[in-house]
Amino acid sequence: MNKTTKDEVISDIAKVIGPLFEQKGFVQKKNIFQFHDTNTNNIYQYEILLSKAKGYFSLHLRLNLLNKPFMKEVNKVLKKVWLDEDFIRLEDSSDEMIKYAMKLRLSNFRLRMLTDWRDFKEENESLSDFRDRFSIWMCVFDDINEIPNWKAQLVQSVLFTEKWISDIQSNPEQWIINNTCYSALYLLKKQNRIIELDGKYYYLLARNNNDDELNFFYF
Secondary structure: OOOOOHHHHHHHHHHHHHHHHHHOOOEEEOOEEEEEEOOOOEEEEEEEEEEEEOOEEEEEEEEEEEOHHHHHHHHHHHHHHHHOOOOOOOOOOOHHHHHHHHHHHHOOOEEEEEOOHHHHOOOOOOHHHHHHHOOOOEEEEOOHHHOOOHHHHHHHHHHHHHHHHHHHHHOHHHHHHHHOOHHHHHHHHHOOOHHHHHHHHHHHHHOOOOHHHHHHHHO
16 A cells, blocks of 8 residues: 555645746745735636545646635625525524525635536547547556656646636736636626627526526526
């Protein structure tokens, strides 16, 4: 059985990606590499999620976009939803449970989370071909050296992260509108973009999102 610890594996990963991220202004905080864009208040995170069970490691790489000032405004609308007497809750939910759930929800300043790196697949590339060249984003191993070209794959993950950030920075507000739900509705309504607001609302409604929460952002 491999006696390597989680911290040692994360350290091995950090030795590869750390210098590359540091060149771009990222700082490491435990298992997260983070960059704060002071122009937009966006915080970009590259997160290393690693667990160990039955002697095997499970690795999942994740990208997070946070913006505390913006999400505070979005969460003000969400708070109205939770305080509304007609908002549907589980019948056995106690007041304490509701307050706890509301606190968790309203303290979340994440705009978007990317968990599926297949989004970076080339247009004409098959999923199997993409998986052959980049699988480290979600994998299981006993020893990280079992992953083919694991260091090169980590370097590629940094390049994908840079592309993701570049796409957002090219037009932050439009990216929010295209890639989020409640945040998009909040922004469209704030900017009085009524036709786009209608389109986004009915698109989300058709995808079985929470009607009550959607309505508070729309009406």
